Amino acid sequence: MKPAAFIVVAVCGLVVLGGGDSALRAQSQAATPLASWNDGAAKQSILAFVRRVTTDGGPDFVPVPERIAVFDNDGTLWAEQPVYVQVLFAFDRVKALAPQHPEWQAREPFASALKGDLKGALAGGERAIAEIMMATHAGMTTDEFETIVREWLATARHPVTRQPYTEMVYQPMVELLAYLRANGFKTFIVSGGGIEFMRPWSERVYGVPPEQVIGSSIKTKYELRGNTPVLARLPEVSFIDDKAGKPVGIHEHIGRRPIAAFGNSDGDFEMLEWVTRGAGPRFGLIVHHDDAGREYAYDRTSPIGTLARALDAAPGRGWTVVSMKNDWKRVFHYEPK
Amino acid sequence: MKPAAFIVVAVCGLVVLGGGDSALRAQSQAATPLASWNDGAAKQSILAFVRRVTTDGGPDFVPVPERIAVFDNDGTLWAEQPVYVQVLFAFDRVKALAPQHPEWQAREPFASALKGDLKGALAGGERAIAEIMMATHAGMTTDEFETIVREWLATARHPVTRQPYTEMVYQPMVELLAYLRANGFKTFIVSGGGIEFMRPWSERVYGVPPEQVIGSSIKTKYELRGNTPVLARLPEVSFIDDKAGKPVGIHEHIGRRPIAAFGNSDGDFEMLEWVTRGAGPRFGLIVHHDDAGREYAYDRTSPIGTLARALDAAPGRGWTVVSMKNDWKRVFHYEPK
DSSP: OOOOHHHHHHHHGGGGOOOOOOOOOOOOOOSSTTTTBOSSHHHHHHHHHHHHHHOTTSTTOOOGGGOEEEEOOBTTTBOOOSSOHHHHHHHHHHHHHGGGOGGGGGSTTHHHHHTTOHHHHTTTHHHHHHHHHHHHHSSSBHHHHHHHHHHHHHHOOOTTTOOOGGGSBBHHHHHHHHHHHHTTOEEEEEEEEEHHHHHHHHHHHHSOOGGGEEEEEEEEEEEEETTEEEEEEEEEEEEOOSTTHHHHHHHHHHOSOOSEEEESSGGGHHHHHHHHTSSSOOEEEEEEOBOTTTSOBOSTTOSSSOOSHHHHHHHHHTOEEEEHHHHBSOOBSSOOO | OOOOHHHHHHHHGGGGOOOOOOOOOOOOOOSSTTTTBOSSHHHHHHHHHHHHHHOTTSTTOOOGGGOEEEEOOBTTTBOOOSSOHHHHHHHHHHHHHGGGOGGGGGSTTHHHHHTTOHHHHTTTHHHHHHHHHHHHHSSSBHHHHHHHHHHHHHHOOOTTTOOOGGGSBBHHHHHHHHHHHHTTOEEEEEEEEEHHHHHHHHHHHHSOOGGGEEEEEEEEEEEEETTEEEEEEEEEEEEOOSTTHHHHHHHHHTOSOOSEEEESSGGGHHHHHHHHTSSSOOEEEEEEOBOTTTSOBOSTTOSSSOOSHHHHHHHHHTOEEEEHHHHBSOOBSSOOO
């Protein structure tokens, strides 16, 4: 069984947990487009691109059906520090399931996970991580998993800000999604995270319906339980939607090349390449986490959201690099105290 | 390598090739919804369902985002007799590629295929069929394959009517797709056929964009050729979207359960079950090919589009069974002479 690579990096991040003051500036939300964006080069590049592709009769006009935009999720639309949200979900699920698995008390990686010893839980490497993922993400129906995710998200809190995770979305990016849709774009999420972990809330939080969410997945099997048809979630990886997997996932789900891509890490490099190297007008954007005051500052050396290759390539490729510190008036959806 | 099951049945159908007069009644297309449908029980059941789910404040009202309808393609939206269109495409591709493969002249199943001896080409069973599929559907980029499909469809003709295949779509079903969309539905295709074989023309012919097409697929790989990023089509089956695979494909691509399903064969049984056994208002419909005069008459004993289990189940499940002969004023999009 191929281990879930997106989790490897994620869980490694747990060891650097901590830090990250959230001295966020309160800012009321205006009705104007991109209200939370400062009027700099990044915002101007977005406005200019949208103007080009929507100017009917112009040389770069793109018909509405071709206006496809793809967004990474972790670190691009919501916070991924100090650790990917889905990893915290998996560890919480280990605790919730422990009463049904008395053997976990004496078996790694579960024994360490239950003691809160994340480093110990990770000592088994990829195999240990895959075990935790499959024990917590498989073995139920798709309907049951959706309920589990909904219920967890309703009560779980970010370890630093104590906010619900759905409040930890980036307000400027939510505005950008809405702005693109108002201009005829269809917006998709293309994430290394689990497709079924995002779908239960993507429509409410981002305005992105489940059929426009692409992510990593495990296999499912159609079967009758008694007289009821269900889709059972199997402990077998189906697809890893990361790095060179992102263009593959985009093609499988969308079937045509998007004209705009938004990411924040080297995991998005191939997606940005695939999208921006097509013919006609193209747009690529990288969210650069350089705001230690309001969020986090990390790029080249961070185990989570490593950004080096894509950052180096950005100038030559014409990708817009967003400075969270300078380009955003406000970071999160919630209003910090 | 798992053989493409949908092709097995398809190619078996070649041996029964022949028959099928197309004494089609010409009928001008009216502007009213479902103009090509006679005013019988089938049409009434469609209208009543749409009224129920769109009546705001009514007990069965369904919000627009939940109005998802899924349609099989072969035999439901376009003709599948005397043989699946994609099979004819594959055999035409063998001929087109033969000059680059001199070894095929002496190697089965290609030698027989090149001589037009389809029965001989099939003597090797599933392995032979898989060989033909992979030789014709893999080994190029996704962009190249799209061009190949477009060019083939522009010139290929149905063996009996001599019409382009895109004229062999069922006019009443095209009207039904449009009627549902006019009532807030999002329409998807869910076919056992190849996803990349349908996407190049589904938007133009059905109004279904590529991102709403679900089908069987082979694997692709992202790579750089020189400096150009491409998706290479690999000779390896990724997913078979047939029978119990249809609910799996629906869930993977749509992420929520549709409320209406339209099919014509036992390959659609699980899709119909999955869709119509959910909570709230549900609609299932089977196109029954009982019109030997205008199209074909086949069900239980046909190797293509076998319809037995689903037909038997329909009354108990409340699925509407459409008699092409009695319920449709007109069959095809093209106007027969």
